[in-house]
Structures are given as structure tokens and as C-alpha cells.
Amino acid sequence: xxxxxxxxxxxxxxxxxxxxxxxxxxxxxxxxxxxxxxxxxxxxxxxxxxxxxxxxxxxxxxxxxxxxxxxxxxxxxxxxxxxxxxxxxxxxxxxxxxxxxxxxxxxxxxxxxxxxxxxxxxxxxxxxxxxxxxxxxxxxxxxxxxxxxxxxxxxxxxxxxxxxxxxxxxxxxxxxxxxxxxxxxxxxxxxxxxxxxxxxxxxxxxxxxxxxxxxxxxxxxxxxxxxxxxx
Amino acid sequence: xxxxxxxxxxxxxxxxxxxxxxxxxxxxxxxxxxxxxxxxx
Numbered sequence: 660x661x662x663x664x665x666x667x668x669x670x671x672x673x674x675x676x677x678x679x680x681x682x683x684x685x686x687x688x689x690x691x692x693x694x695x696x697x698x699x700x701x702x703x704x705x706x707x708x709x710x711x712x713x714x715x716x717x718x719x720x721x722x723x724x725x726x727x728x729x730x731x732x733x734x735x736x737x738x739x740x741x742x743x744x745x746x747x748x749x750x751x752x753x754x755x756x757x758x759x760x761x762x763x764x765x766x767x768x769x770x771x772x773x774x775x776x777x778x779x780x781x782x783x784x785x786x787x788x789x790x791x792x793x794x795x796x797x798x799x800x801x802x803x804x805x806x807x808x809x810x811x812x813x814x815x816x817x818x819x820x821x822x823x824x825x826x827x828x829x830x831x832x833x834x835x836x837x838x839x840x841x842x843x844x845x846x847x848x849x850x851x852x853x854x855x856x857x858x859x860x861x862x863x864x865x866x867x868x869x870x871x872x873x874x875x876x877x878x879x880x881x882x883x884x885x886x887x888x889x890x
Numbered sequence: 891x892x893x894x895x896x897x898x899x900x901x902x903x904x905x906x907x908x909x910x911x912x913x914x915x916x917x918x919x920x921x922x923x924x925x926x927x928x929x930x931x
Contacts, residue, residue, distance in 0.1 A: 660923050672912060683901060698893040702900040709904065749911050757900040764896055862908060869915045876922040883929055
């Protein structure tokens with residue numbers, strides 16, 4: 660039943676998963692405690708990579724395939740968009756949840772309506788909106804066009820999220836990875852954080868690839884059924 | 891709650907969401923391949 664493509668994607672998924680867990684192990688046991696926050700800061704090794712994946716990879720992936728689909732309206736680009744939206748929603752929810760759990764002991768609250776958190780929640784709602792729109796429209800060029808326009812609009816939220824900590828007075832701390840004055844993290848913490856970002860992106864790519872193939876098989880089956888019904 | 895509880899809660903959410911989605915995709919692939927096989931006969 661399993662074809663060679665399935666096995667390859669499964670193996671890629673297992674490899675990405677093991678690497679991601681290795682990153683978590685390093686974050687838990689191979690990094691020093693933070694001077695003011697103590698051990699609770701270790702949540703950033705999941706929070707920051709999830710945010711980087713959601714903003715830097717999934718939203719960007721959605722933008723690229725939206726532009727491609729507007730240029731050449733093809734179902735394969737729409738499948739890629741849909742898969743990025745799903746993966747993006749998963750990692751945006753993780754970003755919000757881990758941020759909330761981190762916020763409780765450090766800020767004293769689970770949730771606050773400040774700029775970065777609110778714009779990240781908006782991103783999750785936009786990904787969800789994209790999936791609902793995709794689901795509600797009939798297949799065809801119009802669906803490709805409308806979904807692609809929404810895909811481009813979703814990306815507009817990304818620079819707003821990134822710059823929100825400098826545009827507005829917020830509770831969220833400013834950028835600690837890339838800063839104009841240089842690094843703000845200790846090298847031993849930064850190296851593990853960068854590894855975690857790479858491994859999380861790898862996991863997101865493995866999930867996206869698998870979802871795209873699933874959508875393609877489902878479309879092939881549907882087309883076959885339609886042809887049978889017509890003949 | 892101590893630090894460990896918050897850390898476990900955060901990583902637990904991440905683990906459940908990523909693993910859940912991934913296992914869902916594997917299950918979906920299996921079902922699609924079964925349908926594909928059935929449609930050939």
C-alpha cells in the first residue's frame with residue numbers, strides 16, 4: 660500500500676521530528692539558566708522558533724505560492740497555499756500558547772491585548788479565515804484567484820507583527836535575536852536557539868510536503884470519480 | 891506553580907499539536923492510498 664514517495668516523506672518526517680526533539684533536549688539540559696527569569700526562560704526555545712516558522716516560513720510560503728497562482732492560476736499552487744496555511748495555523752497557535760504560558764510567571768498575566776500578541780492572534784485568525792474561504796468556494800480559477808489575494812493580504816500582517824514592538828509601546832520585550840546594536844543573548848544560548856529555529860523549520864517543511872502530497876492524491880481521486888460519473 | 895510546570899505545559903502543547911497534526915497526516919495518507927487501491931478495482 661505504501662509507495663516509495665510515502666516512505667521517503669515518512670522518513671523525512673521522522674528525521675525532522677528527532678532533530679526537533681534533540682533541539683528541545685539541548686534547550687532543557689544543555690543551556691545555562693537565565694539570570695533574572697531562571698529556568699522558565701527555556702520556553703523561548705520553543706516560542707521563538709515557532710514564531711520564526713509561522714512568520715518567516717509559512718506566511719512567506721503562502722505569499723510566494725499566492726503570487727505564483729495569480730501569475731499562473733493552477734491547482735498545484737492552491738494546494739501549496741492551503742498546506743502552508745494549515746502548518747502556519749499550527750505554529751501560530753503554538754506561538755500564542757507558549758507565549759501565554761511564559762507570560763504568566765514573567766508578566767503576571769496569561770493574556771494582554773498588547774500590539775505583538777494581538778497582531779499574532781490576528782495572523783492565526785487570518786490563517787483560519789483562509790482555510791474557511793478555501794473550503795467554502797467551489798473549485799476553479801475564481802477560487803484560486805480569491806484565495807491568492809487573501810494569501811497576499813495575510814502576509815501584510817508579518818512586518819506589522821515584527822515591527823510592533825518598536826512601533827507601539829508594548830509589554831513584549833524588543834527583538835533579542837537581531838538588534839541594531841548587536842547581539843543581546845549569550846553565545847551558548849543563542850547557538851541552541853538558532854539550532855532550534857532550524858530544526859523547527861525542518862519539521863514545518865516535512866509537514867507541509869506531506870500535506871501537499873495528501874491534497875494532490877485527494878484531488879486525483881476526486882477527478883477520477885468525476886470522470887467515472889460523466890462516462 | 892514552579893518553573894518546571896510552566897516549561898512542561900508549554901512543551902506539552904507544542905508536542906501535542908505537532909505530533910497530532912503529523913500523525914493525522916500519516917493516517918490521512920494511509921486512507922487515501924486505500925481509496926486509490928479500491929478505485930483501481
